[in-house]
Amino acid sequence: MLDQWLYKRVDNSALIVFRVIFGFLITAEAWGAIATGWIKKTLLEGDFTFNFIGFDFLQPLPGDGMYYYYGVMGLFGVFVMLGFKYRFSVIAYGLMWTCVYLMQKSSYNNHYYLLMLLLGIMACLPAHRYLSLDVKHNPSLKNISMPRWVYIIIIAQLWIVYTYASIAKLYPDWLDASMAAQLMEARKDYWLVGDFLQQKWVHWCIAYFGILFDGLIIPALLFKPTRKIAFFISIFFHLFNSFIFHIGIFPYMSLAFTLFFFPPETIRNIFLKGKELYTGKEIIRPNYQKPILVFFGMYFIIQIALPLRHWIIKDDVLWNEEGHRLSWRMMLRSKGGIINFKVIDKETGLELPFNHREQLSRKQQRVVASKPDVIWQYCQRIKEDFAKEGKQVAIYVDCRIRVNGGGLNRLIDPDVDMANAKWDYFWHNEWILPSPLKNEKLKPPYATQILE
Structure with missing residues (x-):
């Protein structure tokens, strides 16, 4: 029964x-990374x-x-759009x-x-079987259907992303709307809406609308009676995020x-009026x-499993960052700090003269002042640089950070020689x-550096 459900053919208009x-x-x-200067600021x-x-x-x-x-x-992105050498193009871009x-981790x-x-998922999907240059060059590729598992994989991936994003917001600084207040305080100079975003009721709406949207949007889109209203709510939510947070293509990808x-038939009638609608009930089991x-x-x-790993790692992920990445912990906190080596x-x-500000960009300075893994990496690089000069060195770090606008607290043990410290990956x-953090409470003045 499972294979019949997975391999039943369905219309492929949405995928195309x-x-x-x-x-x-x-x-x-x-190309936007070139035009906006992102490459220069982040990589060069x-x-x-x-x-x-x-x-x-x-x-x-x-x-x-x-x-x-x-x-x-x-x-290669243009080739994907046109369906030209699709499989090669999407893999190459990926x-x-x-x-x-x-x-890089600075951004x-x-x-x-x-x-x-x-990109990895799209490389596995038959997204070039209609309205593509590949079909024009090789008509035998043309197909108006696809296996149902294509839908399942895409929806399952989205469900994981949104569900974990909702769960991650269930912590005190988000639930009391103070984190939302901090996010909006950094946008007080926005034209037209800056003052509006400072209203307390707006902060509460942002906090709880974010939890509910992330947690319920996929079920609401799957359920026919709520689908249209969920769609219009999605438009508002993602356009709001695009305007307020400037997060690139993600809001528009989410709408897509x-x-x-x-x-x-709805997708076909709006976007592909010349396409035949697949109405068959074939079940094709591939080899x-x-x-x-x-x-x-x-x-x-x-x-x-990945977003759960921080629960089995000692201490608070908001503090030590261990288990933060690859976990859909989005727009949850702000961090900033000061550091000296x-x-x-x-x-x-004897102490050797060293100033990290002479070697790092401003963006890198902000990151190295608050993230333990980056601090460790940088210490290894410092060690290697001095070794090239024939010097064996010990490196001690004085780093204090603030999380969500709290007070400055020491992050790294100042008595540990970070040149010889080991990094535990897991x-x-x-x-x-x-x-x-359990003794800290978010209060103004807020830190100004907002991280992912």
């Missing part, structure tokens, strides 16, 4: 239209980037290389995007992670996903049905001091 929109949006993401300012640990070999191309890199990546994602964003996952919740089940079964087990020559015992690092 989504491919066109998806291709346009990923093109805008790539500073002597290096803070890559994901273990991917040190991924560093920006020299000179104008990253501009060409993003230019080519955008071209590989290039993944490299950039792993290359970490959950939406970048989601796009990486979506609503295509998969409406009847195929690779077991590999599909195993692959996506493991994929979704991992997707469900003391570099000691082991041979002489569990707690004991050189991170215990969290004081």
